[in-house]
Amino acid sequence: MSQNSPSTDLRVRRTRKLLRDALVALIAERGFEALKVADIADRAMINRATFYRHYRDKHDLLAHCMDDAFEELKARMRPPESDGGALDHGAPLANSEAMLAHVAENADFYRVMLSEDGAGTFVSRLRTYLRESSAERWQVVATYAAADPLMPPDLILHFVASAYIGAIVWWVAHDCPGSAAQMASHLFTLTMQGPYRAFGLQPPHESNYS
Template identity: 50%
Template sequence: MSQNSPLDLRVRRTRKLLRDALVALIAEHGYEAVRISDVCDRAMINRATFYRHFADKGHLLVHCMDDVFEDLQQRINPPPRRAEEIDLSAGYQNIVTLFTHVSEHAAFYRVMLGEAGAGAFRSRIQQILERVLEQRWEQARHAHRHPPRLAPALTLRYQTTAMIGLIQWWVEQGCAETPLAMAQAALDLMLHGVGWAFGLDEALIAANITV
């Protein structure tokens, strides 16, 4: 039997060691501060070998992100096949899944979304969330009574960056709340707005719409 695995065992081992070392070091010192030689030392991989696999630190980072996001995509992506179930519970499920996934990579998310993280990470997860949210919105379109009240692109950006903010806050707190609680909070904020969350009186809110 010839091994039909795509890559030599040694190759996979080397890449995994490098990935793990990078993640650990970013968590310790931040992305920019990590030197390729540090990664190699930690991974116990020769520096020349690093360059046989990745052109530079950024490529290894992408490799790491692929690792994380692949997991996320596989759990979130499958959209509801039966278009009739337009309730938001599927969306809620997705949000729960998202927070669960985050909690499983909490350390990575904490540092990557932090000040010392890599901008590429934030923009990539933002795109992923945007794509997912847009898809769901497209599928739910016929259930709407009204046309969109604001430019969808704007709304999408608002919601996705806000979600990332929630995630960042949560992992900074050490994931104190359960993923379900976070998902519920996210859904509430999405549906009722920040004013509601702050406890503003509905009448006050309604009154100020016209301002």
């Protein structure tokens, strides 16, 4: 039988899923740094030789887990493009909903990766991805609306990315209450209109505090 046969590919996918599920479960229990390859293999109920046929070490396994998560996430996102010369104002909300649906479907993974026992590299990669995708979006906005930023754009993008990560941490910690659409709407209000509006208050004018 060819090594590239469907049955072989299925076994490979199953083995890798077992290893990745084992990694997530063990990080939740012990933290990533305390883990050994033998721990992961034992939890996945495979031998170490099988582990090394798929991954170099636990860091390689973690990197592949993160790569897969980001590839799945990116595949759901709508590109930051205009439609027939008109800016697509629905894209940010739709993308937030798609991202949050992905988070909800992989809540255990995100809960672990964003925890104190998770991998700091995941938080950094997620923040970079969110910041870069927001930058692409605002570059499109700038072509249709003259804007003079009131502060460094990179500060704005970093703030929005960090706010989203904080909201995702809260959401998965509370077992993803409500729907992805509801959470996307909440985030839209928070990031586009601010905390005062979210609390049902009128935002204060800066001159009142000058």
